[in-house]
Amino acid sequence: MSSVPAFKRLPRAVREQQMLDAAVKVFSRRGFHAASMDEIAEDAGISKPMVYAYLGTKEELFVACLHREGTRMMQAIAGAAAPDLAADERLWRGLKAFFGFVGAHRDGWAVLYRQARGEQPFAGELATMRARLVEVVAGMLDHALRAEGREIAAIDLEVVAYALVGASESLADWLADHPEAEPEKTATRMMNVAWLGAAQLLHGVTWRPPAD
């Protein structure tokens, strides 16, 4: 009919990214179950069968979102926290990159952190990513400890790293809900809690429960 079709034909790679963008947006707002494939398709400016053709089922689509956002985040952090820096410097740069990422990709963060948790099929996927982060932080602490000629049990190291990661995630969540807050300032606050506490541990200062 008309020589100008209502919507352009685009190469697969481009459409896939548009679909993922839409999916991340809708999943983050509604949650996995409440999100509908129709809404995602509409938001991507495409019809539903195309989504199925390119990205597969709803579950596969969610995993694809998880992977893209997770990879982006890990790369942002890894790129900033070079392994040859001093521990505090490394922690600081990692945190800056992390909060910067969350500030810039609030939707992506919401998908990762708020939605994937809890939903059985995805919790494992997420746990793997968090485990990598925890491992990095634990490795950093261990490295700094050994430099001081000190050493603590692997499990203690893991738990402390877990707490630091958890605190960061929590502040990231706070950041996502406070659009006016600055990522860098949040990172500084996090350092004030994390590093001061961790530095004490590195110097062998520990807290012991009262006898009572």
Next chain:
Amino acid sequence: MSSVPAFKRLPRAVREQQMLDAAVKVFSRRGFHAASMDEIAEDAGISKPMVYAYLGTKEELFVACLHREGTRMMQAIAGAAAPDLAADERLWRGLKAFFGFVGAHRDGWAVLYRQARGEQPFAGELATMRARLVEVVAGMLDHALRAEGREIAAIDLEVVAYALVGASESLADWLADHPEAEPEKTATRMMNVAWLGAAQLLHGVTWRPPAD
């Protein structure tokens, strides 16, 4: 027919608790959407219309779970952390109560923390409860600060409190996934990160970002 009915008739108050028990269990395992009212009813040993008659719609049922578990948790903490204790002692007792609660009610914790997050209608409910906790922690820090003749901006206080609460939640999550771990030991580890860091802040030691 038979003079012995297959299932006993029980007073409303009892049945309601049984239903809530079942609901918490099923919601925690499956998540809000994937959980079915049929499964909850079956698990409670009752038929579906009874659930609707007593606790209302699925959403209302979930909110009821949230309230019961949340109230239990807050009471456990408030009962342990008396306001007249010193800051570190108070924090320690609060953490012990908190991790003790999570260790003993892993299902309840999962409903609160993993499921309610993300799902739009409930996130607010949960946020309110967390806000109360943050407020308590922030108040505690503020009190301790004033005792030292020091003071920091309200927003900084809130963010630090938020980080501490987040770290605790994160460790609670770790605890829920490690059945062999002892709640009290986890609380001690948390103190080692939280208190050592917070104590530094209380004494006016802060970390500043490098100039670069």
Next chain:
DNA sequence: GCGTAACCCTACGCACGAGTAGGTATGCTC
């Protein structure tokens, strides 16, 4: 012993949303 209220059931209606069948148009290759 008789009404009435509380407790409890089986069996359905109905909407919503995942996934698909089957077909059309556009551009690229030879």
Next chain:
DNA sequence: GAGCATACCTACTCGTGCGTAGGGTTACGC
């Protein structure tokens, strides 16, 4: 310009699960 792959659509099927209609039975007051 015939053939073919790729991009894209409308319009369905069908399962699943929320919520309810309508009715039965036990206890308790009087």
